[in-house]
Amino acid sequence: MELFLNRxxxxxxxxxxxALIAMALVMIFKATTLINFAQGEFAMxxxxxxxxxxxxxxxxxxxxxxxxxxxxxVCAAGIERTLIRPFDPSDHLPLVIITLGLFLGINALAGIxxxxxxxxxxxxxxxxxxxxxxxxxxxxxxxxxxxxxxxVSGGLTLLLxxxxxxxxxxxxxxxxxxxxxxxxxVGPTLQFGWAIAAAVGTLGVCVFVASPFRQLEPNxxxxxxxxxxxxxxxxxxxxxxxxIVGGLxxxxxxxxxxxxxxxxxxxxxxxxxxxLMLVLLFKPSGLFGTPQVERV
Amino acid sequence: MSDTSTTTDLVLDVKGLEGGYGQxxxxxxxxxxxxxxxxxVILGANGAGKTTTLRxxxxxxxxxxxxxxxxxxxxxxxxxxxxxxxxxxVPQGRGTLPELSVEDNLxxxxxxxxxxxxxxxxxxxxxxxxxxGERKNQRAGSLSGGEQQMLxxxxxxxxxxxxxxxxxxxxxxxxxxxxxxxxxxxxINKETGTTMLVVEQNAQLALGIGDRGYVLESGEIFTExxxxxxxxxxxxxxAYLGV
Numbered sequence: 307m308e309l310f311l312n313r314x315x316x317x318x319x320x321x322x323x324x325a326l327i328a329m330a331l332v333m334i335f336k337a338t339t340l341i342n343f344a345q346g347e348f349a350m351x352x353x354x355x356x357x358x359x360x361x362x363x364x365x366x367x368x369x370x371x372x373x374x375x376x377x378x379x380v381c382a383a384g385i386e387r388t389l390i391r392p393f394d395p396s397d398h399l400p401l402v403i404i405t406l407g408l409f410l411g412i413n414a415l416a417g418i419x420x421x422x423x424x425x426x427x428x429x430x431x432x433x434x435x436x437x438x439x440x441x442x443x444x445x446x447x448x449x450x451x452x453x454x455x456x457x458v459s460g461g462l463t464l465l466l467x468x469x470x471x472x473x474x475x476x477x478x479x480x481x482x483x484x485x486x487x488x489x490x491x492v493g494p495t496l497q498f499g500w501a502i503a504a505a506v507g508t509l510g511v512c513v514f515v516a517s518p519f520r521q522l523e524p525n526x527x528x529x530x531x532x533x534x535x536x537x538x539x540x541x542x543x544x545x546x547x548x549x550i551v552g553g554l555x556x557x558x559x560x561x562x563x564x565x566x567x568x569x570x571x572x573x574x575x576x577x578x579x580x581x582l583m584l585v586l587l588f589k590p591s592g593l594f595g596t597p598q599v600e601r602v
Numbered sequence: 603m604s605d606t607s608t609t610t611d612l613v614l615d616v617k618g619l620e621g622g623y624g625q626x627x628x629x630x631x632x633x634x635x636x637x638x639x640x641x642x643v644i645l646g647a648n649g650a651g652k653t654t655t656l657r658x659x660x661x662x663x664x665x666x667x668x669x670x671x672x673x674x675x676x677x678x679x680x681x682x683x684x685x686x687x688x689x690x691x692v693p694q695g696r697g698t699l700p701e702l703s704v705e706d707n708l709x710x711x712x713x714x715x716x717x718x719x720x721x722x723x724x725x726x727x728x729x730x731x732x733x734x735g736e737r738k739n740q741r742a743g744s745l746s747g748g749e750q751q752m753l754x755x756x757x758x759x760x761x762x763x764x765x766x767x768x769x770x771x772x773x774x775x776x777x778x779x780x781x782x783x784x785x786x787x788x789x790i791n792k793e794t795g796t797t798m799l800v801v802e803q804n805a806q807l808a809l810g811i812g813d814r815g816y817v818l819e820s821g822e823i824f825t826e827x828x829x830x831x832x833x834x835x836x837x838x839x840x841a842y843l844g845v
Contacts, residue, residue, distance in 0.1 A: 470713070477710045480699040483662070487697065488761065489685035489714040596701065 311442035313561045319517065320533075321557020322451035326458060326510030327527070327534035328541065328549035330503040333462075335543045336479040337499045340401050341535065344408035345507050346527030351412055352378035352508025353427070353515055353522050354420050360428055367428045371512045375505035382504030386497045395482075416524040424521035430513060447517055454513050455550055458506055462546055471498055479544070529575055533560070536582040542595020551593060556581060611637050613672060613765050613797045614659070621658035621665035628654040630821040631667065636765070641791050641798045643808040643829065645838075646818035652801040653694055655818065656767050659799075660684050660691040671765070686714050690763035694770050696750040698757065700743030704734050707742050707753055711760030720760075727756040730786070748779035755783075759790070768800045772807065780804065784811050809833045 327346055334342045342348075352374045359370035385408065393400050431450030435443040466472035477485040478495045485492060514530065515522040537556045541548025556578055564574045591597045614636040622628040628651045636642045646652045658665040661680045669677045671687055679687070691697075699707050708727060712720045728735030731752045737745065742753055751771055758766060768787070772780040788811040791798055802808035809815055812829040817838060825838070832838050 473706060473710055474713065476702055476706070477699050477713075480701040481697075483693065484697045484699050485710075486662070486681040487660070487685065487691050487693065488710050488757070489682045490710075491682050 308440045308442035310562070311439065311444075313565065314558065315442075315444050315448045317558035317561030318554060319445075319448040319451045319557070320560060321537075321554035322448075322455050323510050323514035323530065323553075324533045324537040324556050325455050325550045325553025326513065327507050327530060328538040328553045329455075329458065329462065329546055330507035330510065331534060331538045332541075332543060332546055332549045333499050333503040333506070335538070337475060337496050338395060338401075340395075340398060341405070341538075341543075342500075342503070343402065343405040343531070344412060345503065346511075346531030346534065347409050347412035347416075348378055348382055348504045349507030349511040350522075350524060350527040351381075351416055352504065353511040353526070354416060354524075356508070356512050357425065357427060357522060367430060371430070371509065374512070375508045378508045379501035379505040383497045383501040386500040387493075390500070391493050391496075413524055413528070420524065422524055424523040427512070427515040427520070427522045429518060430516035433518065450516075451513050454509065455553075458509065459546060459550055462502070462506070465502070471495070475499055532575060533557075533578045536578040536585075538592075539582050540585050540592055542592030544596055545592065545594040548592055548594030612670070613638050613640075614799065615670040615673075616659065616667065618667035619655070619658055619665060619669065620667050621654060621663050623654075623663065628821050629658060629665070632818075632821075632823055634816050634823065634826070636797055636799050639791070639795050639797055640813045641787070641800065641811055643805075643812035643815040644799065644801045644818055645803070645805045645808065645815055645832075646801075646824075647803070649820075650818040651821040652803075652818055653769055654821075656691065656769050656799070656801055657693075660689060660767060662691075685761055685763075688762075688764040689767065690758035690761050690765070691767040692754045692758045692769060692771065694773060696747070696754045698742040698745075698750050698754050700741065702742055703739050704742055704745070704753060705738040707757050708734075708760050711757035714761055723760055723762075727760070731756060748775050748783070751775060751779075751783060755786075759794075759796070764797060766796050766798045768798060770801055770803060772802060772804045780807060784808070787811055805838070806833070 327349060330345050331341060334340060355377055356370045356374035359365045359373050360367050365373060389404055390401065432446040434446055436446050436449045437444040466476055474490045474495045475498060477488070477490055478492055482492060511527060514520065515526060533556050537552035538549050540555060541550070541552030559577055559581060560574045564571065564577050569577060585592060612635050616635065617633050619632040620627060620629050632655060644652050644655060654663065657663045659669060661684055667677065668675065671689065676684060676687065699710065702710065705724065708724045709720065712723065728738065733749055734753055734756065742750060745753060755771070771783055784807050787798060790796055800808055800812065809829040809832055814827065815829050815832045816826045817824045817832070
């Protein structure tokens with residue numbers, strides 16, 4: 307029983323990271339129906355920038371994370387302007403290839419700058435346990451990851467529903483032509499989505515590697531992205547709330563179902579892919595997504 | 603219209619308009635104009651180029667020729683810029699934002715505005731179309747066809763345009779709803795002085811509220827004149843009014 311509770315706690319903290327990256331994917335998918343395969347690498351790069359700001363510039367850890375979120379947002383906005391916007395948004399294949407290219411390029415760039423050996427990342431949350439029940443524990447780290455997704459989803463909801471740029475973003479997500487006809491400039495609005503997504507992803511990686519059991523290295527998000535894509539697809543690719551539920555669910559599948567079903571932990575990635583496949587087969591719009599309607 | 607009218611009276615002055623889609627040219631040099639406060643109707647059969655004309659005017663497709671808005675050349679302006687110059691376009695097939703609530707549709711209609719009267723204007727349209735007010739939190743996509751058209755028109759007028767382009771507002775709507783809609787257009791035109799360019803297949807109704815009309819055939823203007831003349835013209839009656 308206590309082992310089970312510990313696995314739930316682990317699953318939730320892993321799931322929270324998948325949820326954050328999944329929310330970043332959803333932001334871009336909502337507006338463009340495109341999955342940015344480089345999202346995890348943007349985030350990994352952001353993690354390194356935060357580490358550099360903290361260890362080399364001496365900025366307090368949360369300040370470094372915030373600074374890195376701003377820097378990656380600006381970089382993502384630049385990438386959107388130079389590598390994404392010149393292409394026809396309705397033709398997905400070239401765009402997918404560009405995001406795959408970015409995936410490889412950013413990964414290699416991080417390797418060149420910071421090498422591939424793992425580095426310790428300062429903790430963002432207090433160490434120790436918030437609750438103890440026998441040998442079962444709920445660490446402050448798990449609590450912190452859950453609070454983080456609550457804050458991010460609250461912030462994104464406010465941003466999308468209470469601000470003018472949020473309204474424009476939702477309009478562009480709904481219908482491009484009608485958005486242009488009310489005077490919205492589609493390019494800069496999508497750029498805003500890329501920037502926000504990159505910032506959220508960076509926060510996701512920082513929280514992920516802030517675990518005392520993890521370290522930061524350039525490949526840290528390679529498998530993480532697959533979990534995040536599965537999480538986003540499970541929740542419904544255009545639903546932020548769905549990304550959270552999907553992320554936590556994938557995290558729990560990984561930490562509970564996999565050991566109890568006797569799946570070797572090396573194959574836990576496969577479990578995520580299996581979930582993804584089942585979703586696409588039986589409920590393509592995911593748990594909370596909008597069923598696909600013909601966009602005119 | 604007398605020849606003494608100058609360009610300042612003309613809200614829209616179009617000369618030699620050509621446009622189309624890819625390799626296919628649809629418009630073969632149209633000349634037409636819309637004077638301040640007028641309701642001008644463009645009639646024509648399917649495929650005559652009515653929708654293309656409106657899309658060319660509002661910068662949604664590549665076009666050549668001269669398009670002037672109150673004397674200012676807008677031949678190269680794109681759709682988002684034209685809204686800022688006071689042109690609102692209600693595209694064919696409603697043109698609402700289906701995933702947004704009714705209220706957000708109106709709010710986004712005022713996207714270009716910075717004043718404090720947006721909320722008051724939203725309430726005004728809920729007054730004009732109470733059914734929209736009752737459903738303000740509902741997704742626009744869940745409204746009926748007639749309600750969506752009311753929303754699309756209100757959304758366009760939220761930008762406080764001086765020129766409203768309406769693309770077949772009657773399409774797919776029950777006759778009684780269409781009649782109400784057109785009555786409302788006439789009222790809005792009288793009350794606010796909003797100039798309107800309406801593309802329609804329903805000639806009877808459109809000419810009923812219109813001042814002048816153009817008849818389009820295969821991308822060219824076949825005939826033009828005051829609405830009353832067109833409505834009584836035998837050839838037009840046979841071809842477009844079905845009587």
